[in-house]
Amino acid sequence: MELSFRVEVNPLRLWRAPRLGTSQPGNARRSSSTNKSALTRASCACLVFFSQFSRASRRSKSSTVCKAQPSRPRLLLLGGCGRIGTAAAVHLMKRAPGPLEVILAGRKPERGKEAVEEVKAEVELGQGHDVSFCQVDWQKPGTLPLDGVDVLLHTAGPFDGEPTVLQEALEKRVPIYVDVADPMSYLDAAEALDDKFRDAECMALCSAGAFPGFSNILAMECAQRLRESGSNELQDLNFSYFTAGLGGSGPVNLLITNLGFGDPVPVFQNGKYAPQMVAGSEMRKVDFFLDEGDPAFKAVGRRDVWSWPFPEAGTVPRRLKIQGNSSTGMGTAPGIWNDILVALVSLVPRELWQQRGFSEALAYFSLPMVWVTDQFVKETHAMRVEATSPDGRNCVCVQTHQSFRRCVAQSAAEFVLHLLERRGFWGASPFPWQPGVYLPERLAEDKEVREELLERLTTTEGTISCGFQLGESC
Numbered sequence: 001m002e003l004s005f006r007v008e009v010n011p012l013r014l015w016r017a018p019r020l021g022t023s024q025p026g027n028a029r030r031s032s033s034t035n036k037s038a039l040t041r042a043s044c045a046c047l048v049f050f051s052q053f054s055r056a057s058r059r060s061k062s063s064t065v066c067k068a069q070p071s072r073p074r075l076l077l078l079g080g081c082g083r084i085g086t087a088a089a090v091h092l093m094k095r096a097p098g099p100l101e102v103i104l105a106g107r108k109p110e111r112g113k114e115a116v117e118e119v120k121a122e123v124e125l126g127q128g129h130d131v132s133f134c135q136v137d138w139q140k141p142g143t144l145p146l147d148g149v150d151v152l153l154h155t156a157g158p159f160d161g162e163p164t165v166l167q168e169a170l171e172k173r174v175p176i177y178v179d180v181a182d183p184m185s186y187l188d189a190a191e192a193l194d195d196k197f198r199d200a201e202c203m204a205l206c207s208a209g210a211f212p213g214f215s216n217i218l219a220m221e222c223a224q225r226l227r228e229s230g231s232n233e234l235q236d237l238n239f240s241y242f243t244a245g246l247g248g249s250g251p252v253n254l255l256i257t258n259l260g261f262g263d264p265v266p267v268f269q270n271g272k273y274a275p276q277m278v279a280g281s282e283m284r285k286v287d288f289f290l291d292e293g294d295p296a297f298k299a300v301g302r303r304d305v306w307s308w309p310f311p312e313a314g315t316v317p318r319r320l321k322i323q324g325n326s327s328t329g330m331g332t333a334p335g336i337w338n339d340i341l342v343a344l345v346s347l348v349p350r351e352l353w354q355q356r357g358f359s360e361a362l363a364y365f366s367l368p369m370v371w372v373t374d375q376f377v378k379e380t381h382a383m384r385v386e387a388t389s390p391d392g393r394n395c396v397c398v399q400t401h402q403s404f405r406r407c408v409a410q411s412a413a414e415f416v417l418h419l420l421e422r423r424g425f426w427g428a429s430p431f432p433w434q435p436g437v438y439l440p441e442r443l444a445e446d447k448e449v450r451e452e453l454l455e456r457l458t459t460t461e462g463t464i465s466c467g468f469q470l471g472e473s474c
């Protein structure tokens with residue numbers, strides 16, 4: 001039985017000033033709705049008033065609201081010449097409310113030139129934006145050009161070692177650091193730097209892509225909606241993802257997927273953290289839609305997923321203190337890839353997947369076949385997050401996007417813009433500057449911050465749908 005409501009792409013009522021130089025569907029929707037009638041304008045004014053009133057009271061409680069910064073922020077985008085990096089640069093410049101300087105950083109100058117041209121072709125630089133290239137190898141310690149940098153965005157994975165780039169950002173006191181990392185060990189090491197970041201008055205946000213990242217925020221919202229419907233406790237939390245082929249992302253993601261088959265899946269069982277060696281198994285069917293009227297039904301529908309070690313199955317339940325189990329799964333298209341991967345994982349010992357040489361060789365071997373099938377399957381992306389209460393009620397969120405690559409990039413870019421505004425760029429921010437090392441769920445624990453982030457993340461260009469539904473779990 002369905003108990004509750006459904007919300008379309010923009011689920012929130014929070015008012016925001018239209019962004020400069022953008023033509024996003026979300027902005028168009030916002031401005032056309034404010035023009036509809038005097039009544040609508042009056043209710044918007046009320047919302048603005050209440051929003052500003054509550055923000056003013058937040059401000060008075062905080063001693064660390066940043067003053068408006070007079071200058072143009074400078075952003076170093078490590079991995080900026082990659083598939084996700086270039087898309088992030090484009091989105092940043094399209095959605096920033098003011099001018100921005102972006103430096104794409106990578107190891108190959110020829111690729112750097114091309115990447116700068118790619119970005120320039122998609123954004124209007126006349127608005128004071130600037131984009132350039134800088135040759136950098138982050139694996140050479142102490143060589144990152146961080147002087148005068150306001151934000152370091154790190155998309156040059158894999159993140160399968162120590163968080164050395166984060167440590168370098170701390171040493172140079174870069175005010176804002178954001179990455180799209182996923183291994184649990186990396187995130188634990190990053191979070192251990194929390195006190196040092198506080199002392200340095202810098203903010204770092206790790207795992208800030210689509211999954212993990214955006215999906216962590218959706219889980220926090222599902223939990224809140226269940227709570228508001230009368231459930232104080234949270235039982236289970238499940239994350240499922242679908243990406244057609246590589247979803248437009250780079251081949252490094254094949255390597256990362258293979259390496260993950262050798263890692264424990266960081267799940268909770270009976271309320272306790274209990275990682276399981278189940279990556280690439282436990283195939284199951286997942287509905288990536290809320291009902292048949294949901295645009296996601298046609299765009300994605302029902303898909304197979306198998307377990308994979310996404311850290312949010314461990315980090316979000318830890319923050320929400322769930323009493324039951326958590327799970328993560330992902331699936332791809334065409335479906336035959338799911339069967340091949342599951343069969344391979346059952347044949348090849350886990351220790352072999354952990355070895356970089358093996359996982360890399362397999363990634364290179366499968367790349368041409370993946371490339372061929374990718375020509376037929378587009379880049380479609382979907383996420384389903386489900387939170388369940390002990391009495392069997394649930395809150396499900398399904399989000400779909402035309403392109404996985406763009407969704408990851410846009411999510412990282414929106415997290416960066418949120419932090420830049422908090423830092424005081426482009427005007428005073430309603431949210432305080434709170435130094436430390438964050439995962440998305442900690443940042444979104446604050447209801448107002450979560451609403452602002454959701455409004456950003458659900459209104460990006462290419463979004464097909466995003467809806468929440470309260471009901472009963474099957």
Ligand SMILES: NC(=O)c1ccc[n+]([C@@H]2O[C@H](COP(=O)([O-])OP(=O)(O)OC[C@H]3O[C@@H](n4cnc5c(N)ncnc54)[C@H](OP(=O)(O)O)[C@@H]3O)[C@@H](O)[C@H]2O)c1
Nearest residue numbers: 079081082083084107108137138156157209210211249250
């Ligand atoms: N959280 C999420 O939702 C999510 C989802 C998918 C992917 N990801 C992450 O996103 C990352 C990027 O994916 P992608 O599709 O953009 O991959 P990609 O196209 O291969 O881009 C990676 C870029 O990083 C650069 N790079 C690699 N090693 C470097 C080094 N030592 N120093 C400087 N630059 C280096 C590469 O440039 P050069 O080779 O020219 O140096 C390349 O342009 C992945 O590694 C993955 O961890 C996150």
